[in-house]
Amino acid sequence: MDPTSPLDWRTQAWLLSALIFNLPFYFRYGGDLWMEWPLPQYSLLLGVVALLVAVVFFFLPALAMHTSRKPLFETLAASIGTFPAEAVRGCGAVLLICYLSEFLGLLRWLLSQAWRLEAFNWTFECLIAGILGFLCFTGLQGETAAARMAWVSTRLGVAILLAALIRVHDGWPAIPGGFPDYTGQSAGMVLWRGLSGIALYVAPLAFFAAGWSSRGAGRKQVMATAFVGLALPLFTALLLVGISNVAVHSSPYYRYGGNPSIALALWGGAAQSAVAGRMLLAGLTFFGLARFCIRALADSAAFFSRKRAAQWWMTATAIALLTGLSRYNFDQRLIHTRVATTYVLVAASAILTSDWVLKRPQAEGRHRLDWVSCAALVAGLAAPWYLPTVIVGTGQDAWGYQSLLPSYAMALLTCLLGRLAERALLARRGDTAVAVSL
Numbered sequence: 001m002d003p004t005s006p007l008d009w010r011t012q013a014w015l016l017s018a019l020i021f022n023l024p025f026y027f028r029y030g031g032d033l034w035m036e037w038p039l040p041q042y043s044l045l046l047g048v049v050a051l052l053v054a055v056v057f058f059f060l061p062a063l064a065m066h067t068s069r070k071p072l073f074e075t076l077a078a079s080i081g082t083f084p085a086e087a088v089r090g091c092g093a094v095l096l097i098c099y100l101s102e103f104l105g106l107l108r109w110l111l112s113q114a115w116r117l118e119a120f121n122w123t124f125e126c127l128i129a130g131i132l133g134f135l136c137f138t139g140l141q142g143e144t145a146a147a148r149m150a151w152v153s154t155r156l157g158v159a160i161l162l163a164a165l166i167r168v169h170d171g172w173p174a175i176p177g178g179f180p181d182y183t184g185q186s187a188g189m190v191l192w193r194g195l196s197g198i199a200l201y202v203a204p205l206a207f208f209a210a211g212w213s214s215r216g217a218g219r220k221q222v223m224a225t226a227f228v229g230l231a232l233p234l235f236t237a238l239l240l241v242g243i244s245n246v247a248v249h250s251s252p253y254y255r256y257g258g259n260p261s262i263a264l265a266l267w268g269g270a271a272q273s274a275v276a277g278r279m280l281l282a283g284l285t286f287f288g289l290a291r292f293c294i295r296a297l298a299d300s301a302a303f304f305s306r307k308r309a310a311q312w313w314m315t316a317t318a319i320a321l322l323t324g325l326s327r328y329n330f331d332q333r334l335i336h337t338r339v340a341t342t343y344v345l346v347a348a349s350a351i352l353t354s355d356w357v358l359k360r361p362q363a364e365g366r367h368r369l370d371w372v373s374c375a376a377l378v379a380g381l382a383a384p385w386y387l388p389t390v391i392v393g394t395g396q397d398a399w400g401y402q403s404l405l406p407s408y409a410m411a412l413l414t415c416l417l418g419r420l421a422e423r424a425l426l427a428r429r430g431d432t433a434v435a436v437s438l
Contacts, residue, residue: 009221011147012212013229015295016058018150018288019205020233021157023110024103025289026262029201030241033194035178036187039243042178046238049195054231056408057199058206061349062213062222064356072211076348079355080373088348091341095204096293098338101322104132105329107286110279129323135287136315139294146291153288154233160282161240164265171247178246196401198238203404204345206230208296210352339401346404347380347411354415372418380411 019025033049035042068075077085108128138149209230213222241262248260253268266282267275297318328334351373384392384403387410392403 007143007212007215009216009225009229011143012209012216012225014147014150014154015143015212015292016206016209016225016229017154017233018157018292019202019209020230020237021154021161022285022289023157023160023262023282024106024286025201025237026161026241027106029197030237031245031259031261032197033238033242034190035242035246036190037178039176039178042242043239045191046235046242049191049198050231050235050238052195053199053202053234054206054226056353057203057346057349058210058230059222059226060353060356061207061210062216062226063219064352065210065213066216066219066222067356069214071214072208075214076352079351079360079370080348080377081367081369083368084370084374084377088344091344092204092208093297095338095341095345096208096297097318097322097325098334098341099205100290100293101325102329102334102338103286103289104128104322104326107131107283108326109329110283113275113279125323128326129319132290132319132322133315135290136294136319138287139291140298146295149291150288153285153291156281157285157288158236160266160285161237161244161262164262165240165244165247168244168247168251168253168265170252171250174250175243175246179249192402196404198234200339200342200401200404202230202234203349203408204342205292205296207345207349208299209292210349211299343381343404343407344377346408347377350380350408350411351376351415354412354419358416358419360419372422373415375418376411376415379414380407383407383410 033046037045065072065075068078070078073085073089076088080088111124111127139146141149213225216222216225244262244265245260248254248264248268251265251268253264254260255264255268266278325334354376383406387403387406392406
């Protein structure tokens with residue numbers, strides 16, 4: 001994989017779409033934005049959410065990368081310095097490992113449910129390691145092959161959504177009206193929490209995907225990638241999951257007292273013999289997401305060395321590590337680690353966007369530290385501690401993640417104001433130097 005070769009926007013779009021059309025996204029994030037509005041208003045809200053997330057977390061950083069024409073972390077080092085950039089790189093690697101272990105844990109659960117395996121089984125562990133090895137091998141293929149595999153994964157993901165919706169056709173009459181006040185919260189809070197949860201998933205992955213734009217042909221191609229590869233798939237998946245949940249709620253498969261979900265739409269009321277095959281088929285949609293994370297580790301996080309022996313050693317270590325971590329699905333320590341590293345990448349994305357907006361020239365040579373960017377990074381990460389809880393939520397609000405977007409805004413605002421103050425100071429020093437020379 002040559003990091004300097006041109007990359008077609010269609011290839012980027014297929015790779016991005018695999019981040020959305022997969023079972024882990026449907027299960028854990030696709031239902032965050034409940035359909036508490038009639039269908040026309042709900043569709044409009046989803047369109048705004050999808051465009052906002054695509055523009056803020058992919059399109060703007062991608063434009064910064066396209067302008068720099070350098071790899072992701074080299075561009076970041078020019079903004080914040082080499083030391084902070086390496087720290088962000090490390091956080092990115094940790095986040096990708098957490099993502100892979102979390103989603104591999106979901107695949108493990110599906111396989112164990114399909115085969116009724118409860119206790120530790122060496123054959124099962126070897127199967128998980130073998131699947132992960134296969135994903136590492138296929139995930140590091142060329143971009144054309146990767147795009148074809150992402151195309152297959154995306155089509156399968158769409159088919160899974162359509163199959164779930166068709167299966168709950170008895171509840172279709174309830175779709176136009178939605179289910180108002182289902183969560184017992186205000187519509188604004190439902191929208192805010194849903195947007196925050198979706199951004200938590202999309203933002204760090206979009207940050208890595210933005211690094212590809214340094215190899216793009218032009219800004220129109222970047223815009224096409226953002227719309228076709230991220231905004232449109234995100235809107236489609238959220239809409240289909242949302243109306244499917246409404247249909248589940250009014251179908252015979254709904255179990256009173258639980259939340260309607262894509263799982264009930266796919267497997268509710270089905271015999272165990274039928275569920276096993278459906279679970280295995282749905283689990284294949286995980287492959288596209290896993291390959292993306294593995295490519296991000298290799299391309300952006302420098303996880304793999306160029307030496308063949310080191311590649312094999314690191315690959316084997318990663319497989320063993322992820323196979324072990326996948327056994328701790330829903331472990332709060334892994335979740336908190338992933339969320340914390342997400343905040344770091346989101347603040348770094350805001351800094352890249354700020355420097356692009358102000359058209360800040362990249363510093364020549366390598367510098368260890370940029371005080372303005374580091375202050376912006378700290379301001380973004382510390383936002384939950386100094387902003388009012390009405391904006392960022394409380395510490396006990398484990399599933400709201402309401403402080404992510406305010407953290408991004410504070411990092412962006414701090415960097416913009418710092419850069420403007422820096423420019424004014426430099427301009428004043430220049431005028432003083434001219435006056436002294438005269």
